[in-house]
Amino acid sequence: MLSRRMALGAIGLLLPSARAQAQNQGASYPSRPLQFVVGYAAGGTGDVFARIVAERLRAPLGQNVVVENRSGATGTIAAQFVARSAPDGYTILLGQTPEVAIAPRFLANPTYDPVTDLVPVALVANATLGLVVNAASPIRSVAELFAEARKRPGRLSFASSGTGTPGHFGAETLALRGGVPMVHVPYRGAAPALTDLLGGHVDFFFSGLPAAIPHVREGRLRLLAVSTAKRVPAVPETPTVQEGGVPDFDFSLWTGLFAPAGTPEPVVRRLNEETNRIIAEPVVRDRIVQEGGDVLANTPEEFRAFIARELTKYTGVIAATGVKPE
Numbered sequence: 285m286l287s288r289r290m291a292l293g294a295i296g297l298l299l300p301s302a303r304a305q306a307q308n309q310g311a312s313y314p315s316r317p318l319q320f321v322v323g324y325a326a327g328g329t330g331d332v333f334a335r336i337v338a339e340r341l342r343a344p345l346g347q348n349v350v351v352e353n354r355s356g357a358t359g360t361i362a363a364q365f366v367a368r369s370a371p372d373g374y375t376i377l378l379g380q381t382p383e384v385a386i387a388p389r390f391l392a393n394p395t396y397d398p399v400t401d402l403v404p405v406a407l408v409a410n411a412t413l414g415l416v417v418n419a420a421s422p423i424r425s426v427a428e429l430f431a432e433a434r435k436r437p438g439r440l441s442f443a444s445s446g447t448g449t450p451g452h453f454g455a456e457t458l459a460l461r462g463g464v465p466m467v468h469v470p471y472r473g474a475a476p477a478l479t480d481l482l483g484g485h486v487d488f489f490f491s492g493l494p495a496a497i498p499h500v501r502e503g504r505l506r507l508l509a510v511s512t513a514k515r516v517p518a519v520p521e522t523p524t525v526q527e528g529g530v531p532d533f534d535f536s537l538w539t540g541l542f543a544p545a546g547t548p549e550p551v552v553r554r555l556n557e558e559t560n561r562i563i564a565e566p567v568v569r570d571r572i573v574q575e576g577g578d579v580l581a582n583t584p585e586e587f588r589a590f591i592a593r594e595l596t597k598y599t600g601v602i603a604a605t606g607v608k609p610e
Contacts, residue, residue, distance in 0.1 A: 313373055313548075313550070313551050313554060314345055314346075314347045314373065314374065315347075316347060316374065317347050317348040317349065317350055317374075318338075318341070318345070318347060318348075318349045318350070318373070318374050318375075318376060319349075319350050319352055319374060319375050319376065320334050320337075320338050320349055320350065320351045320352065320376050320377075320378050321352050321354055321362045321365060321366050321375065321376065321377050321378065322334045322351060322352070322353050322354070322355075322362060322378045323353075323354060323355060323356075323358075323359030323360070323361060323362030323363060323377075323378075323379070323380070323383050324353065324355050324359060324380075324473070325353055325355045325473065326353050328473070328474070328492075329380070329411060329492050329494060329537060329539065329575070330359075330378050330379075330380045330539050331351070331353060331378075332494070332575075333378065333408050333409055333539045333572070334351050334378040334539075335351055336562075336568060336571065337349075337378075337408060337541070337559060337562055337563075338350070338351050340562045340565070340568070341558055341559075341562065344558050344561075345558065351378075358382045358383060358386075358387060358446045358447070358448055358449065359379070359380060359382050359383030359387070360383050360387050360391070360394075360395070360396075362377060362379075362383065363377055363379060363383040363384065363387075363396055363398070363402070363542075364395045364396050366402070366542065366543075366544055367396040367401035367402055367544060367545070368396075368544070369544050370544065371543065371544040371545060371546035371547040371548075372547065372548075372551075373543060373547050373548065373551035373552075373555065375543075375544065376405070376541055376542065376543055376555070377402065377541070377542040377543075378408075378539060378540075378541060379398075379402070379539070379540055379541075379542045380537060380538065380539050380540075381449075381450050381536070381537050381538055381594065382446070382448060382449050382450065384398045384402070384540075384542070384591065384594075385398070385591065385594035385595050385597075385598050386448050386449070386450070386453070386598050386602075387448060388595070389595060389598055389599050389602055390448045390598070390602055390607075390609060391448075391609055392609065398542075398591065398595070399591075399592075399595070400545060401544070401545050402542040402543070402544065402545060403542060403543045403544070403545055403546075403547050403552055403584070404540065404541075404542060404584055404587040404588045404590075404591055405540070405541035405542060405543055405552055405555050405556050405559065405584060405587070406540060406541050406555065406556045406559040406560060406582060406584070406587060407538060407539075407540040407580065407582045407586075407587045407590060408539045408540050408541065408559065408563060408572075409538065409539050409563070409572045409577035409578065409579060410512075410536050410538040410539075410577060410578045410580075411492060411493065411494075411536060411537045411538065411539070411572075411575065411576050411577040411578070412493055412510045412511055412512040412516050412518075412536055412537075412576045412577075412578075413450060413451055413454060413490040413491060413492060413493070413510070413511040413512075413535060413536065413537060414490070414491050414492075414493045414496045414497070414500075414507050414509075414510055414511070414519070414522075414576070415429075415454075415488060415489075415490055415507070415508045415509045415510070415511065415525060416481065416488065416489055416490075416491050416496050416499075416500065416505045416506065416507050416508065417429075417481075417487065417488045417489075417505065417506050417508060418481055418482065418484050418487075418504075418505060418506070419503055419504050419505055419506050420484065421487065421488075421506065423487070423488070423506075423508065424506065424508070425508055425509075425528060426458075426508060426509050426523075426525055426528025426529060426530065427528060427529060429458070429488065429508065430458075430462045430464065430529075432487075433459070433462060433464040433466060434462075434464050437464055437465055438465040438466075438467065439467065440464075440466050440467065440487050440488075441466065441467040441468075441469050441486045441487050441488075442455040442466055442467070442468060442469065442486060442487060442488050442489060442490075443469050443470075443471055443477035443478075443480060443481055443486040443488075443489040444468060444469070444470050444471065444477065444489070444490070445470075445471060445472075445473050445474040445477055445491075446470055446471065446472065446473070447468075447470045447607075447609060447610045448607075448609065450490070450511075450535045450536065450537050451489065451490030451491065451511075451535070451537075452468065452470065452490075452607070453535065453598070453601050453602075453605060453607065454490045454511050454525075454533075454535040455468070455488070455490055456468070456601075456605040456607055457530075457533065457535075457601065457604075457605060458525070458530065458533075460604060460605055461530050461533075462530075469485075469486050470610060474491055474492055474495050475495070477489050477491070478491060478495060478496070478499065481505070482499065482504055482505070488508075490511055490535070492537060492576070493510075493516070493518055493519070493575060493576030494575040494576065497518070497519070497576075507519060507522050508522075508528070509522060509523050509524055509525045509527070509528050510522050510523075510524055510525070510576070511524075511525055511533070511534070511535040511536065512524065512534055512535070512536050512578075513526060513533075513534040516573075516576050516578070517573050518573060518574055518575065518576045519576070538594075540587060541555060541556075541559060543555070552584055553584070556582075556583065556584050560581045560582070563579050563581070564579075564581060
């Protein structure tokens with residue numbers, strides 16, 4: 285009995301000590317440079333947002349923030365690396381929809397679980413995709429895309445920036461809702477997919493707006509619709525896919541900060557507060573909006589709830605479309 289009381293007493297002493305240690309970590313953090321890990325090549329949407337936040341974090345944190353691109357396997361290499369890193373707040377994932385909300389439910393043997401292995405810190409931006417076709421295409425609306433698919437069942441093709449990406453599932457959902465088979469042509473990123481769309485080798489593509497809009501303005505591509513539930517300020521005249529006759533269609537490419545599980549809460553709070561301050565700056569907000577993104581201040585708890593909804597959504601989408609890893 286005595287030893288049990290002594291053990292309980294020791295635990296009681298340790299708990300305040302642990303809380304104090306966590307608070308001290310938050311107060312002294314950071315004491316060395318941070319590493320932001322992006323799962324895609326430089327120049328992509330996630331990389332752009334990572335560098336915007338990293339550059340503006342340096343002053344308030346008093347430390348350099350280095351962006352490292354660990355591309356490959358649709359972002360999962362970077363996510364796994366961060367999930368297995370020390371939970372000290374110095375290695376942060378700039379995670380996106382594919383590696384956080386899709387891959388863990390899509391791959392047969394995922395190497396990490398975003399719910400248990402990563403801590404949501406802050407949502408940076410939620411960006412829409414644009415449904416684009418070559419300017420020479422006869423297709424001018426979502427309704428006409430379905431009509432063309434019915435004329436050429438099993439022959440209308442769509443590009444994607446990779447199997448298991450939001451654009452891939454968006455197109456598969458179109459095919460499912462329209463009741464017509466379409467051909468998936470996956471690429472290693474958006475750039476080669478756009479190249480082949482411009483060359484007339486595929487029929488349509490759900491592209492990130494920043495990459496597509498210059499070609500649309502030059503008259504080389506035609507923007508039929510945006511993928512989110514609401515129209516976006518970057519292209520206010522462009523209807524949504526829902527307006528084109530596909531109910532409940534809502535796909536986006538979001539970007540957020542994640543830390544390894546076990547990262548002290550004061551550190552997570554500090555990064556969340558600084559990130560919210562950065563995305564509230566007019567120049568940053570305007571840049572994100574111009575690139576088809578939505579900006580909303582959020583707490584770690586709100587971001588966690590958002591991730592849970594996305595995981596539920598893609599679990600249903602994967603089951604409904606029947607898509608398998610290629």
